[in-house]
Amino acid sequence: MSEIIEVPNITVNTNVSEGKSSTFDKLFDLGFKLIIPILLIGGLILIYITVTLVIPFISGVFDVFGQVDDLGLNPFLIFGPLGGIASFIFGR
Secondary structure (H helix, E strand, C coil), X not given: CCCCCCCCCCCCCCCCCCCCCCHHHHXXXXXXXXXXXXXXXXXXXXXXXXXXXXXXXXXXXXHHXXXXXXXXXXXXXXXXXXXXXXXXXXXX
């Protein structure tokens, strides 16, 4: 017995003219040209906020815990689990 194997007919659209792109392609290219610089600038702003606001706040909190350190309260027992929970939530 012989089996008949049908080969699917696959055609590739080669009618794409260079230099002429659709409106969707232009919007897509413009979106990436805007998104990447915006993300980089946003990252710089986030670093600035972290350095100017978050780090001084945490150092102030450590000063408060430094006064309570006589009681044996370790700030890493508080900030460690909070960091783990935050990384779990924002890392998803």
